[in-house]
Amino acid sequence: MSEITRIARKELSSFFGSPVAYLFIGAFLAACLFVFFWAEGFFARNIADTRPLFDWMPVLLIFLAAALTMRLWSEERRAGTFELLATLPVATWRLVLGKFLAAWALVAVALALTWPLPITVAILGPLDWGPVFGAYLATLLLAASYLAIGLFVSARTDNPIVALIGTVLICAVFYLIGSPALTALVGHSGGELLRLLGSGSRFASINRGVIDLRDLYYYLSIVGVFLALTIYSLERLRWAADSDRPAAHHRWSLIVGLTAANLLAANLWLQQATELRADLTAGHLYSISEATENYLGQLEEPLLIRGYFSADTHPLLAPLVPRLRDLLREYQVAGKGKVQVEFVDPAESPELEREAGEQYGIQPVAFQTETKYQASVVNSYFDILVKYGDEYTTLSFRDLIDVKARGETDLDVQLRNPEYDLTRAIKKVLYGYQGGGDLFAGASGSQGEPIGLRAFVSAPDALPEPLPALREDLEAVATDLSAQGGERFKFEITDPATDPALADDIAERYGIAPLILDLLNPTPFYFSLVLEQGGTAVPVPLPETLDKAGLERVLEAGIKRFAPGVLRTLALYTPEPSGGGFMGAPAGPGYQLLQESLSESFNLRPTDLADGFVPGDADLLLVVAPKDFNDRQRFVIDQFLMQGGTVVMAASPYDVDLSGGEINASIQTTGLEDWLAHLGLEFEPALVLDPRNTPFPIPVQRDLGGFLVEEIQTLDYPYFPDLRGDSLSADSGITANLGQLTMNWASPIRIHQAEEDSAEHPMGAASAATGAASKTKPADLAGRIQTLLQSSAAAWTSASTDMQPDFEAHGALGFPKGDDIGRKTLAVAVRGPFQSAFAGQPSPLLNDQTGATDDASDALDALDDPLDDPLDEAVEPDADGTAAPEDKKPVISGVVAHSPAASRLILIGSASFLTDTAISLASEATQSGYLKPLEFIQNAVEWSLEDRGLLALRGRGQFSRLLEPGGRDSRMFWEYLNYILALGGLVLVYVVHRILRRRHEQAQAAMLEG
DSSP: OHHHHHHHHHHHHHHHTSTHHHHHHHHHHHHHHHIIIIISOHHHHTBSSSHHHHTTHHHHHHHHHHHHHTTTTHHHHHHTOHHHHHHSSSOHHHHHHHHHHHHHHHHHHHHHTTTHHHHHHHHHSOOOHHHHHHHHHHHHHHHHHHHHHHHHHHHTOSOHHHHHHHHHHHHHHHHHHTSHHHHTTSHHHHHHHHHHHOHHHHHHHHHTTEEEHHHHHHHHHHHHHHHHHHHHHHHHHHSOTTOSOHHHHHHHHHHHHHHHHHHHHHHHHHTTOTTOEEEOSTTOTTSOOHHHHHHHHTOOSOEEEEEEEOSSOOTTTTTHHHHHHHHHHHHHHHTTTSEEEEEEOGGGOHHHHHHHHHHHOOOOEEEEEEOSSOEEEEEEOEEEEEEETTEEEEEOHHHHEEEEESSSSOEEEEESOHHHHHHHHHHHHHHHHHHHSOTTTTOSOTTOOOEEEEEEEOOGGGSOTTHHHHHHHHHHHHHHHHHHHGGGEEEEEEOGGGOHHHHHHHHHHTOOOOBBSBTTBOOOBOEEEEEEETTEEEEEOOOTTOSHHHHHHHHHHHHHTTOSSSOOEEEEEOOOOBSOOGGGOOBSOOOHHHHHHHHTTSEEEEOOSTTSOOOTTOSEEEEESOOSOOHHHHHHHHHHHHTTOEEEEEOOSEEEEOTTSSOEEEEOOOSOHHHHHHTTEEEOSSEEEOSSBOOEEEEEEEEETTEEEEEEEEEOOTTSBEEEGGGBOTTSTTTTTTOEEEOSSOOOEEEOOTTSOGGGSOOHHHHHHHTOOOOSOOOOOTTTEEEEEEOOTTOEEEOOOOOSOOHHHHGGGSSOOOSOOSOOEEEEEEESOOBOTTTTSOOHHHHHHHOOOHHHHHHHHTSSSOOOOOOOOOOOBOTTSOBOTTTOOOOOBOOOOBOOTTOEEEEESOSGGGSHHHHHHHHHHHTBOOOHHHHHHHHHHHHHTTOOTTTTTTTOOTTOOBOOOOOHHHHHHHHHHHHHHHHHHHHHHHHHHHHHHHHHHHHHHHHHHO
């Protein structure tokens, strides 16, 4: 080893003793900087990763490695010094390794000088260091293979120019074998084989942050083969033409041939070792997580995952297929025999293609492709089917990929978040199958406790019509559930009217009080249902239809809430789009993307709340952009919360409209101001402006000599706060893994203290409708509230409705700075218990039904306890849409005075950030699919429903790590700083070399003097 080290030092000294090393390092750094900042447009790309630095490395290293190795052996032969080396008492293989290590060390020095680039990225954004380390390792291995090829070619000629060209050609062949230009010509199977042989495709695999033994060995095998061929070529030069040792020469040839063959053949053997890899990415993006294993562990029946991949597909999609294959095989291993994975080319299996289209709705997609000779359209499949029992779902290429536009025709296509997409699909079919099978599956509790139904119902003769019949239906339904559940379900029906102690107990424990039919007939009675398991109680609302089928529906929905393996139901309120759009189409904000994303993971039940009820099977209520809510709608939200539900609300006092091509804002009332104030919360009548913001395409007018020109410019827009780092709560699962979020036109949330005077926050509209104002102070939220989102410390607020920037009057931000600079709360989560804003008042639903008088209200107030519970029933219209008073169902309604501790309220100070327009604007600004607002809402829903398996997987997309917002001057500073650091690194290398050389000369002089 000492001889190899001395040879390597001698070669390194010769490199640095001439301009070769400095020219090589300088050219390498110049090329890297040019590619990073100019060719790939790092700042315009706006992604916090180092992919622009390494994407061109397989091509760049071809020329640099060829230039570095062209003289290593050819110059020795041309100058006649090879004969001197051949007579030295040093083995040929030691000479070859010494030169190889010297060239490799020079490449390592050049790579080390590029470290300021990833450090800069880490300063400007949340860099994932795993792919960075993987990329540097891949670069070193790729350089080693190219250097080995260059040494071999250099050893075969005495002309350095020939060595240069030969090395470039051979290295280019290895790169082109796996490039899309060739793989697109041979179909899917052939293309996958070529990618296994290509140096560039192997480099891309390690570059993404996955250290696979197969990829490492591929490069090592190339190094080993070409170093062996180099040694053999040099040994042949030492053999005399008339040598009398032909047997020894044949042995040399045989040994080298067998060595090369075994090194190459081992690549085929290692292709089966798919599990020998290390995922360096943050969150292990390409590996099976514990959350996925938990879902797979719940499988009781075989799960089928079938990939439909066409051999002839778009060249940008083809490289993604092997990655999906590897990941799906990991699912198969983790499933322990319960997961069946299949890969199908529909073109080769017409029966499966027909089945895919007829049963699962999977259809080919027409991709437009372009080759050297023609442009064509290819109909191909890129879909995955996930099926469990009779439940299935499909994932198309749109669900699996993320696209980053780098130019009008240059696209970067990557798998978005493959594990999350697949696990979400598995969760959906698993929960859907379990929910449609055994009702009590998975609902046995932590200690195996049964689910108990406690029905507090008055005697039949004390119930108004049609409740006596409903009481009989309740007994029948409960008996059927008991027979179905066995020991897992029990029920009891009691009459609190005959047991004062029981009445007091349920009033204190559940908030249950007598009901009334209407305000004109305030005769109290009981008809309340509660499901219990352990220490958890779930109130069950009476069905709207007041019949047996309705009872079955609401009781089954309540039982499913105790089972973790059930697909949850989400009630969603969004405003109806207003008219006046193009060709009569609806105008105003749309929430189609929000609805689509939620329907992927939950049963979605749209509701307008105007009927006075929430769907009986709803587990959570999401209210987006409420406007002018009336008493009925306020009451519905209030009572859903009081019954132990979770309410997620996104709202603002401002309505921002972009439909006319301009930014128009107006003040609006949600109708929930007084209700929120009663709970201790309030939207401030202002919008937040933050100097740390997301750029926005804004129409800007320029005065050209009296002629106004309007143009679209992407400029900083303070009304789009960019939330990241300490602006996202690290203590909440909702925001801990979110990374970044843009809040469009957000209003700050004010939290009232318990000692504030309640006169400042009257119940207003809610009180006026009932004739009684709330006299309670705002709720004390100490210890029950958590801030989820907040602006930066430099933010301020403005109550102006002028959203158009004026850069001439107010500088770079375009808006005047306010005096209230500081952090603004933009989203909070509050846990129960809550006190109802309607406690002590008659239900607004009864008012709407009867037109009650003040005398009836006074009669109602004479009751001892606040009225209870289950949400009302709406009037059934006739076929012509008019109400039929003689046929309408009576409204059974009361007021639940307080909620259990399990209730949750999540309040968000913006609804605009969830609109399709805002998401499309952010996607346009980032040139990629921007889905952070949807991820935030999905996190909030899953966190609230205690179904948090996907929280750790969501938000790990390829293009989700955005750079910190910054102006042009800031970005120019970082760019030119890297130029200076690169030049300084080159000077540092020269200084270090001079110091080492001087020490070496001094040591030699001392030896001579001695």
